[in-house]
Amino acid sequence: MPRYARVIPDRAGDRALDYLIPPALEPALAPGSRVRVPLRARLVLGTVVDVLDESAVKSPKEIHEAIGGAPLIRPKLLEIARWIAEYYCCPLETAMACVLPQVVRQAEVTSRRLNHVRVVRIPTADELAALERKAPRQADALRAALAAPEARPVAQLTEKAGVSESVFRTLERKGWVAVESVEVARDPYGGESFLPTTDLCLNDEQRVALKAVNEAVTQAGTSLPILLHGVTGSGKTEIYLQGIRHALALGKTALVLVPEIALTPQTVERFKARFASMQGEVAVLHSHLSAGERYDEWYKIHVGGARIVIGARSAVFAPLDRLGIIIVDEEHEGSYKQEEAPRYHARDVAVLRAQREHCAIVLGTATPSIESWHNTASGKYRLLTLSQRVDDRRMPVIRVLDLRRASRGGDAVFAPQLLTAMEKRLAAGEQTILFLNRRGFSTTMLCQVCGHVCQCPNCSVSLTYHRDAGHITCHICGHNERAPKVCPSCRDPAIRHAGVGTQKVEDSVRKIFPSARVVRMDADAMTRKGAYRETLGAFKEGAIDILVGTQMIAKGLHFPNVTLVGIINADLGLHVPDFRAGERTFQLLTQVAGRAGRGEMEGEVIVQTFTPSSPSIQFARHHDFEGFVGQELEFRERFGFPPFTRMVLITVRSQVRERAEFTTQTLVRRLRENVPEGSVVGESAPAPLEKARGYHRFQTSLRGPAVRPLAAAIQTALAGLTLPEDVFVAVDVDPVQLL
Ligand code: ADP
Numbered sequence: 001m002p003r004y005a006r007v008i009p010d011r012a013g014d015r016a017l018d019y020l021i022p023p024a025l026e027p028a029l030a031p032g033s034r035v036r037v038p039l040r041a042r043l044v045l046g047t048v049v050d051v052l053d054e055s056a057v058k059s060p061k062e063i064h065e066a067i068g069g070a071p072l073i074r075p076k077l078l079e080i081a082r083w084i085a086e087y088y089c090c091p092l093e094t095a096m097a098c099v100l101p102q103v104v105r106q107a108e109v110t111s112r113r114l115n116h117v118r119v120v121r122i123p124t125a126d127e128l129a130a131l132e133r134k135a136p137r138q139a140d141a142l143r144a145a146l147a148a149p150e151a152r153p154v155a156q157l158t159e160k161a162g163v164s165e166s167v168f169r170t171l172e173r174k175g176w177v178a179v180e181s182v183e184v185a186r187d188p189y190g191g192e193s194f195l196p197t198t199d200l201c202l203n204d205e206q207r208v209a210l211k212a213v214n215e216a217v218t219q220a221g222t223s224l225p226i227l228l229h230g231v232t233g234s235g236k237t238e239i240y241l242q243g244i245r246h247a248l249a250l251g252k253t254a255l256v257l258v259p260e261i262a263l264t265p266q267t268v269e270r271f272k273a274r275f276a277s278m279q280g281e282v283a284v285l286h287s288h289l290s291a292g293e294r295y296d297e298w299y300k301i302h303v304g305g306a307r308i309v310i311g312a313r314s315a316v317f318a319p320l321d322r323l324g325i326i327i328v329d330e331e332h333e334g335s336y337k338q339e340e341a342p343r344y345h346a347r348d349v350a351v352l353r354a355q356r357e358h359c360a361i362v363l364g365t366a367t368p369s370i371e372s373w374h375n376t377a378s379g380k381y382r383l384l385t386l387s388q389r390v391d392d393r394r395m396p397v398i399r400v401l402d403l404r405r406a407s408r409g410g411d412a413v414f415a416p417q418l419l420t421a422m423e424k425r426l427a428a429g430e431q432t433i434l435f436l437n438r439r440g441f442s443t444t445m446l447c448q449v450c451g452h453v454c455q456c457p458n459c460s461v462s463l464t465y466h467r468d469a470g471h472i473t474c475h476i477c478g479h480n481e482r483a484p485k486v487c488p489s490c491r492d493p494a495i496r497h498a499g500v501g502t503q504k505v506e507d508s509v510r511k512i513f514p515s516a517r518v519v520r521m522d523a524d525a526m527t528r529k530g531a532y533r534e535t536l537g538a539f540k541e542g543a544i545d546i547l548v549g550t551q552m553i554a555k556g557l558h559f560p561n562v563t564l565v566g567i568i569n570a571d572l573g574l575h576v577p578d579f580r581a582g583e584r585t586f587q588l589l590t591q592v593a594g595r596a597g598r599g600e601m602e603g604e605v606i607v608q609t610f611t612p613s614s615p616s617i618q619f620a621r622h623h624d625f626e627g628f629v630g631q632e633l634e635f636r637e638r639f640g641f642p643p644f645t646r647m648v649l650i651t652v653r654s655q656v657r658e659r660a661e662f663t664t665q666t667l668v669r670r671l672r673e674n675v676p677e678g679s680v681v682g683e684s685a686p687a688p689l690e691k692a693r694g695y696h697r698f699q700t701s702l703r704g705p706a707v708r709p710l711a712a713a714i715q716t717a718l719a720g721l722t723l724p725e726d727v728f729v730a731v732d733v734d735p736v737q738l739l
């Protein structure tokens, strides 16, 4: 009996087509299989979403080819894709696209094969001596091959023996060796070895936490998700490592998610070193892998060759089987949210995946998100606490400097107290981190005469001055132009740069402390491959006195010799129109401050601010998470913000302002007809970032007690709406960015 496959071609949204399955392909095809199918006059890639006994289509075309022996998307992950499509309001195809890495999906990269030389006949001493006399180069080559314990790539042996590949071909003809093509993995850590570490002896709090984590692993998902709230330096990673060991001992696998920015060589090293004996089975997925490396790492996991996977956001879809534990480190991090469709939150998908795969899940952080904290209060998550740093190390002392009072002469970047503190560290041979979450030299170019500010022509933001290149640049669209010498508006030469960026911080430090070794670490300075790694290495070895940087240095770094952290401007995130502004500021201050005093010596943190009495700054100063969260929850409840309601943000953009506005108004009207009782649809209004990349942007937001009914109402409202050309609608469920 003929069977049919329902296939969604790539980029076809939700439009599924039926195809006939040729008998030869039948055993291989299942939902989740990738296939090549004829569509109009072409062959296109697609995904099987269903296998059917009958089809309403008359004489459907045949599937041309199945890619891979078994389905590339396994059933559990296909289920998760369906859930994402429904919950985050996107086409199933969009959700399925993010489950597979692009390289695998495109079926273009394949495994790498290299010619290897294997000895097939071991010569006697006499034979070797005879060869030496007749053909010395062949003898050299054969000796090189004999010295290797197993088959080696030809390229390695030619180098070692100083002969060309043809010599090995000759040896092959004579029957000494075989030259054969072998599949090899592109291991991004191939050349490195890691010094094995052993489990540390836990302190009391850690012991209690590990016991709970191990129980959750053993109980295979029948227990609640765990929120591990541990202050910076409390040894959360040690809990992860030992929890993973427990899962491995039960024959299960482990998935570790870390924010991309925290996926430093340091982090990877800690895992690779602890599980050094099974190093090949630790797979790492992140955005700096080449296409080939990514393919190999993914494929290794797919075929069951990895037992531990460490990766950033999209690694939540790693094709591991027998999951025993999922760890989401820094669970509060905004970068777990994908800012393009599907706009999923990797932490939330991880919680769902753990539930579906019956495995334990641990969300770890020093600064829990308000949502996760709320979930512990409502009994959805279980709270575990590490309240002390290991080895009785003290939390750093945090001093807040009021910049309104500090005498800041014109352009000065540092208050005198911060300078004194830096001087002290330099004299003592200790290290300093200076943090400012803004790159560039100055934030604006401002005319002193007419007040003109250089704006991006495509976005509603001012251009940042980059002194090294002599350019002003837009940090949203990348627009770039020469910095003007005179005001573009009134032609007066009195145009100045104002506001401080990391380049200016670096510049000032160099001027004030000419003999200090200073390095800047931000997206501009770290463009060269490997630069990041080298800088961290140099800092670790003490070859750098002062490290200046953006959020790139705020997370997860562990340097025992850092005793001073200076926060140049704590107010940057406070005044953005976002209900999470206070939460973000608290988190950032706590995390950055946590980089200080991680060794024997006590740490000091100096926070410069114009709003010293702001609650986020005061609570961070006192290391008072619960105080902060208490007042923050009160604020959220009073004004009906998440987690007390659920929120969906809809952003409409068009190059024609009126079209964006009109479409948003129409949507608002339709949504109001569709949303369930108890939900609110906001007005149509210009987005806080009114213009970006040449598009005008309008927004509306929905709030209600649950996401599903809101999502359903949005699907209905959008379904009947034909968008004018050039109008794009973005639906963001549980938004993290409100701009
Ligand atoms: P967190 O992730 O909570 O910030 P880490 O896991 O980085 O903290 O731990 C900080 C440091 O303390 C690391 O160098 C780690 O090796 C060390 N450490 C963790 N647990 C212990 C322990 N029980 N005894 C001694 N040192 C520990």
Ligand code: ZN
Residues within 6 Å of the ligand: 456, 457, 458, 459, 474, 475, 476, 477, 478, 479, 693
């Ligand atoms: Zn721009």
